[in-house]
Amino acid sequence: MQYTPLHDEHVADGGKVVDFHGWALPIQFTGILDEHAHTRTKASVFDCSHMAEFTIRGRDAIQAYSGLVCSDVEKIVPGRGRYGMMLNDSGGIIDDLITIKLAEDELYVVTNAGPAARVAERICGGNPGAEDVSAHTAKIDIQGPLSREILVGEGIAEAGSLKYFQACRAAWRGTELIVSRTGYTGELGYELFVANEAAPALWRALRAHDAVRPAGLGARDTLRTEMGYLLSGQDFDESRTPLEAGAESFVAWDTPFTGRDALLEQRERGGYPLLSGIRTGDRRAPRPGFAICLGDESVGTVTSGTYGPSVGHGIGLAYLQQDVAAPGTGLNAGPKHIAVETARPPFYGQGTCRT
Amino acid sequence: MFPAECRFTKDHEWIRDDGGQHTVGITAFAAEQLGDVTYVELPEPGSRLSAGDTAASVESVKAASDVYAPAGGEVCEVNEALDGKPELVNQDPYGEGWFFKLSDVDADELEQLMDAAAYEQFVGEHSE
Structure with missing residues (x-):
């Protein structure tokens, strides 16, 4: 430990x-x-403090790092951070992360504890300008x-x-x-x-x-x-892509990055499951691992679920077939078939993060 | 530490003779393990339960678990206050946080349950 x-x-x-x-x-x-x-x-x-941090210094080092992340690192303005994901060759999500541009030639990258070793290998391997400061x-x-x-x-x-x-x-x-x-x-x-x-x-x-x-x-x-924020290792892992995780808005299609070809192919093919918000009508909560059904037919799986203290009802995230993912669809969850409805996060709308 | 007038199960329910009717709830240890209780599903009044039957379920922020009937009997009353105030289970597990009451309980079945001293030892052996 x-x-x-x-x-x-x-x-x-x-x-x-x-x-x-x-x-x-x-x-x-x-x-x-x-x-x-x-x-x-x-x-x-x-x-x-369990989370991982990396510094990346110099033009070449930044460019090498950019190729590992699906968001557009080059376009980040100094003094700002940007959310992104690191993918494997198949487009699977190794981790999500925040890239902060401290200065024109200096990045600070924050990633999660679970996949930290694998992430460190990717970021620092063969990149002398990258350092794991975790x-x-x-x-x-x-x-x-x-x-x-x-x-x-x-x-x-x-x-x-x-x-x-x-x-x-x-x-x-x-x-x-x-x-x-x-x-x-x-x-x-x-x-x-x-x-x-x-x-x-x-x-x-x-x-x-x-x-x-x-x-x-x-x-x-x-x-x-x-x-509706995702938890690394729970709401996604390498078996899920940013398209499935509902993170397409963080994919910079016009930049080169690892996993891009696989994502393009998946986007073209369509029909993939989509991470969606779900809510109950009472205080019961959907729980991770619960099957989601439309009537008797299985249409997805819950990855996160809890009672939402500020909203007063059960909330969760679930990978759902796209044909039932539209907000307002009536479904049921888990062994007791509790009634849930798809809903677009955030479930709580009064957060002060932007004020 | 645990009330002497109650009997206890290995699943951390308590049952107490309240003058003919028997009141059932979950122990302070169980409530502590669950953390903040957010929802309690209670049995139908009038339903007939055997010892060990799933009688209720309790959800906390962290987890959900079933509550079993410590003894057989007929559900004669349920604690409707838990509907709006499930936190009573944490605040007062042997008092206002009770779950349901049973009538027609077989005294022999109660004899097979742990008394407070035995339950305290059981908890000591099964925690950590």
């Missing part, structure tokens, strides 16, 4: 620690519903409508001017950090990348604010599911 630099903080806070892709991480502190509501109304800190980088997400004023109050003035999906270098009490106005909750928020040694002090300083509480993986999951 791997431990983040914040492990002792979580234990002291009473966090219930679980194994997440080989990392010991808190699933909850006071309770998922509490932490979820707190994030939507105030601000929560999440330890995401081992000495901690990541603290602060998310919630009050997160801006908290960071500004901590002297990170840049947080006051960053717009959604903008990022920059900054400093906190003399420690260098990267601040990105991104997140996984739908709320106004930031991801802070900092050296391992500095992480506990930064965590404690944020935590000391009355409005800030720690939140675990459980709330992170309900928050992201309400937004």
Whole structure:
């Protein structure tokens, strides 16, 4: 099991620690519903130090990296980040990621824990300008409508001017950090990348604010599911393509990237299953692995599903045959055939992430 | 730690004689394991259950699981308050968070269930 630099903080806070892709991480502190509501109304800190980060420096290195990602890396404006996916030759999704252009000749790439080894091999293999900085980088997400004023109050003035999906270098009490106005909750928020040694002090300083509480993986999951955000390894893996995952808008067709030919062929052929939102009419939840049926006929499978605390009903994501994927289609889910209806995410529309 | 007036199952239900009728719920240990309860499906009043029958189901944010009848009997009342306030299961598992009541319970079947001391030991052996 791997431990983040914040492990002792979580234990002291009473966090219930679980194994997440080989990392010991808190699933909850006071309770998922509490932490979820707190994030939507105030601000929560999440330890995401298990995630992977890479720096890519120089024109050639950036160009080599661009060929690994289906979004248009070259067109990212300095100071901005862009969502994308790394594909295999068959168009299967190895991981999703965010590419931040810190400067004209410098990228910062953030990927997930599960496929980190495979991703590192792809990004760094044969690319001397690429470096895996995960081992000495901690990541603290602060998310919630009050997160801006908290960071500004901590002297990170840049947080006051960053717009959604903008990022920059900054400093906190003399420690260098990267601040990105991104997140996984739908709320106004930031991801802070900092050296391992500095992480506990930064965590404690944020935590000391009355409005800030720690939140675990459980709330992170309900928050992201309400937004319809995908979870790597759960909503997709290498057996699914960006077209199936509903991520076609992140595919830059006019750029060269690994997996492009296979995607073009799939687009041409059509008829692939499509990741779609589903909702129940009551508090029951669809669960990952539930079969989705139209009457008795199986038409898909649930990949994510939970009770949505801010919407008050069950929500989920499911790969569905395209002929039943249109919003408003009545279906049933799981062994008890609970009634579900297809619905277009986000399920929760009042998120503050763009404000 | 567990109420002495209840009997317990290995599936973490409790049953208590409330003067002829028997009240059934899930233990504080089960509620803690489930986390925040978000939905409870209760049996039909009037339905007849045998010991071990699936009687109810409980969903939390994290998981869903079935609740079994600790003993046979007829469902004479269900806790409709759980419909709007499933969190009662977490807040007061032996009180306001009860699930349903059984009549005509066979006392011999109750004898086969664990008492509080035995259940406490069972939980100790089966957690972590």
